[in-house]
Amino acid sequence: MKGxxxxxxxxxxxxxxxxxxxxxEAVPRILHSISYTTRQARDGEVDGRDYFxxxxxxxxxxxxxxxxxxxxxxxxNLYGTSRAKLFEMIQGGIDVILDIDTQGAAQIRQKGIDVxxxxxxxxxxxxxxxxxxxxxxDSEQVIxxxxxKVREEISDYRLYDYVIINNSLDVALNELGSVVLSxxxxxxxxxxxxIKETFGLEAAESKF
Ligand code: 5GP
Numbered sequence: 273m274k275g276x277x278x279x280x281x282x283x284x285x286x287x288x289x290x291x292x293x294x295x296x297e298a299v300p301r302i303l304h305s306i307s308y309t310t311r312q313a314r315d316g317e318v319d320g321r322d323y324f325x326x327x328x329x330x331x332x333x334x335x336x337x338x339x340x341x342x343x344x345x346x347x348x349n350l351y352g353t354s355r356a357k358l359f360e361m362i363q364g365g366i367d368v369i370l371d372i373d374t375q376g377a378a379q380i381r382q383k384g385i386d387v388x389x390x391x392x393x394x395x396x397x398x399x400x401x402x403x404x405x406x407x408x409x410d411s412e413q414v415i416x417x418x419x420x421k422v423r424e425e426i427s428d429y430r431l432y433d434y435v436i437i438n439n440s441l442d443v444a445l446n447e448l449g450s451v452v453l454s455x456x457x458x459x460x461x462x463x464x465x466x467i468k469e470t471f472g473l474e475a476a477e478s479k480f
Contacts, residue, residue, distance in 0.1 A: 273463055275301070275362040276455055277385065278369045279377050280448075282392035283425040284347075284418045285404040287438040291392065292371050294445050299452055302367040305358055308334065311349035314409045342372065342379035347417060351376070367452065374428040381431065388455050390448065391432035395439040397422065 282288040296304050308324045310331050319325050326334075331350050335343060343352030353370055361368045370376075380387055394400040400422060404415045429435060434451050438444040455461065467473065 273365055273461065275365050275367045276461070277358070277362065277380075277387045278302075278367065278390060278452060278455070279380060279387050280369060280371050280390045280392060281374050281377050281425075281428075281432070282438075283394070283400060283422040285400040285407075286392045286394045287403070287441060287444065288371055288392045290441065291438065291444055291448055292369050294441070295369065295448050295452070298445065299449055301365070302369060302452060303361060305353055305361070305368050305370045307351050307353055307370075307372070308340075309349055309351045311351070341383075342376040344373055344375035344379070346373045346375070347414070347421070367456070374425055374431075378428070378431070386460075388434070388451065389432040390434045390436060390451055391429045392444070393426065393429065393435060393437045395437055 280288055280292055292304055296302055306320065306322070306324060308326055308331060310326060310328050311323070313319065313323070313325050317323065317325075328350065331343075331352065334340060334352065334354075339354060339356065340352035341355040341358060343350060345351075351372070353372060353376065358368055358370075370380075372380075377389060381389070394403070397419075401415075401419060404410065404418060410418070436444050436447045436451075
């Protein structure tokens with residue numbers, strides 16, 4: 273059985289990165305897709321673990337070669353999802369979570385790929401601001417830019433399949449895990465051959 277793709281989008285500061293990391297630690301057989309970006313690595317970020325950090329020339333040559341399933345400019349930097357790496361994981365039966373912005377999600381939606389779309393909201397705009405300041409990873413100017421974009425980023429939430437409000441990390445993690453698990457149990461993911469063989473179901477007995 274091939275793996276499923278989950279797209280998680282949220283305005284920055286909604287806790288999406290932490291949630292996705294905790295999810296891959298808590299749930300087996302799901303991995304985080306590592307994007308390519310032209311953004312500078314933040315303190316503590318590791319190349320090949322958090323992102324593949326590349327310069328703009330390399331990024332644009334990958335765009336030219338059609339290596340990205342989707343790519344977008346977000347907050348002045350380029351970000352993209354490698355097509356080959358993603359499909360390799362899916363073919364290997366691994367579920368993959370893509371932490372990408374709403375532009376990238378829209379590109380994938382237009383391609384008609386079977387994906388579960390999840391949107392994470394902070395409990396309030398104030399919490400978002402507090403979280404961005406508290407994480408101390410961005411300058412005041414960058415934070416102001418990110419906050420300005422919040423309304424725009426949130427306006428697309430209706431295009432998603434699920435909405436999770438990240439008030440408490442543990443509750444939100446549980447909810448995110450439930451979405452992943454319910455997707456795994458969905459009829460479209462059931463191994464019908466296995467059921468047929470195990471229970472000796474004849475083709476004639478099956479109505480499908
Ligand atoms: P950050 O710089 O804070 O890590 O990420 C900024 C934004 O870029 C986040 O909204 C994140 O979801 C988005 N992002 C990260 N990787 C990708 C990607 O591969 N494609 C797109 N479209 N957005 C991405």
